[in-house]
Amino acid sequence: MADEPLILGIETSCDETGVGIVRGHTLLADALASSVEEHARFGGVVPEVASRAHLEAIVPTMDRALREAGVTIADIDAIAVTSGPGLAGALLVGVAAAKGYAVAAEKPVYGVNHLAAHVAVDTLEHGPLPEPAIALLVSGGHSSLLRVDDLARGVVPLGATIDDAAGEAFDKVARLLGLPFPGGPYIDREARAGDPASIAFPRGLTAAKDLVGHRFDFSFSGLKTAVARWVEARQRAGEPVPVADVAASFQEAVCDVLVGKALDACRSSGIDTLVIGGGVAANSRLRAMAEQRAAKHGVRVRTPRPKLCTDNGAMVAALGSHLVAAGVAPSRLDLPADSAMPLTVVSV
C-alpha cells in the first residue's frame, strides 16, 4: 500500500475550504473550513464572502490536513485541485493555492472537475468504481445525471436541472417554512415527523410530454412554487402550516423524481451501478428510497457517507489519485479556474 501515490486535494468551488489527503483509495485526512455561517443571514452563498474566507482558511486547513495524515508536503506525489465548475472567485483561490504549493514543493498539479470528484470520492468508501456506472450528483449548485464510462477520461452528461438545483429547492422551501439556511438538514429533520403522502406536490418533468425532450432532466422551480402557493393558501385562511407534513411531502417529491430518473437511466443503458453524490445525497430519505427502489431493479447503489457527499478536499484527492493511477498527464502551471467547466472534461 505504501507504494501507492500520496495525493493531496484542494476544494474551494463554493463555501467549503477543503484539503484532503489520500493514498490510493485510502483516506488519510479530510480537513474542512466552512464559511456557511457567514452566508446564513443572506439565505444563500455570497461569492465575495466565500472567496475572502477561502483566502483566510487555506493555509490553516492545509496545516490541519498534513498533521491529520502525518505527512509533510515533501511526501506528496501530486496535488489535485478543483478547477471548475463553481464560483469563479472562489475557485481561483484554490487553484492559485494549489499552484503555490506545487511550485514551492516542485510537485505536479492536476486541475480537476468538481462533479467528477463527487463521483470519485465513493472509491474511498467502496473501492474501485465498476465502469460503466450511472451517477446522480445533487447539491445546492448542481443536479446532474451522468454516465461514467471512464472516470479518468470523461463522463457523459445525460441530463441536468433546467432551473433550480435540488439543494437550492431545499433552501428555498426551508426559508418558506421558517427553517434556517442551508435548508437540507432541517427539512430532513422536520420531514421525519411528517406524512410524505399528505400533500400531492408536482413531480417536475415526469409527464409523458416532458419525457420526450427531458427524459433525464430535472426541474424544481415548479415544485418550489407549488409549495409556496400551498403554504400561502393556508396562511391566508388563517390555518397553521403543518411544517413536518409540508417538509415530508416536498422531500418526497424531490426524491421521487431524482431516484426515478436515475433508475430510468440505469435501466435504459443496462447499467447496474448507481453512484449518488453531492450535498443532497446526505438526505436520509433520498438514500433510503434509492436503496429500496434500486434493489427491485437489481441496481447496486453506492453512496458515500454523508460527510464525503458534501464538498470536501478528499473527493478532489480521490479523483487525483484515480488520474495518477490511470497515467493521465498533469495540468500545465497556467491552468485556469473555469467556473463553467464542462462535465466532459475531467482534468485540464
Add this chain to the structure above:
Amino acid sequence: MLVLVVDSSTPAVTAALADVSADGVVLRASRCTVDARAHGELLAPQVDAALADVGARPADLGAIVAGLGPGPFTGLRVGLVTAATMGQVLGVPTYGVCSLDGLGQPAAASHPAAAGHSAAAGELVLAASDARRREVYWAVYDGAGQRVAGPDVAAPAVVAERARDLAVTVAVGDGAQRYADVLGLPLRAEPRYPDPLALARLAAERIRAGAPGEALTPLYLRRPDAVAATGHKPVLR
C-alpha cells in the same frame, strides 16, 4: 538573501526576485505581464520563470514579499494566496507591503531614471491605481516617499479635491493616467504599476532583521457586495 516579490493588485501581474543584503536591494529577475483577467493563469508560471532566470530553486528563497493591494479583489487574492502557500511550504516569512507604496515611494523619492522629474523636497505625489467601477485606489506621498494620506478608494473627482486640499503637484500610476483629465495633475509616466524593487526595499528592514512574517491580509477597502436575501415574495395574488 534571495527574496520573491509578487504583486497582483493591478492589471500588471508581477513576480520578481531581489537580493536583499546589508549593502542594499538589487533586482535579480522580474517577470511582468499586463492582463487584468489572467492573474490566476500568469502568476505561478512567472514565479517559475523568474527562478529559472537566476538559476535558483524555490528552496533558495529566504523570504517572500507580497503587495497587499488595494486592488480588485479577485486578482489581488491570487498574489496573496501564492505568497502565503509558498511561504508555508518553504517555511520562510511572508511580508506584506501596501501596493500603492510601490508606486508612490519610487515616484516621490529621488531616482536617477527620473532625474529632472523627481519630486522636490516637500512636493507631494498622488499614487492612484484603477479600482474599476469608475473609482481609484489612492494614497499621497511626501518627497521622502512617506505615505501621508490613504490608502483609500474614491471617485476620481473626490480624489482630485483631496489632492488639491493637500497641495499635491504630481500624480503616478495607471489610475492616475486613466483619469488624468479629472485629476488635473501633471503625470509621472513611471512606475505605472507597483515597482517590485520598491516593494522589496519597503520590506528590506524587516527581512534583514529576520522579523517574524505576517499573515497576508488584503487591503480590500470595500465591503463585499452582499445583498441580503429578501423576504419571501407572495406567489398568490
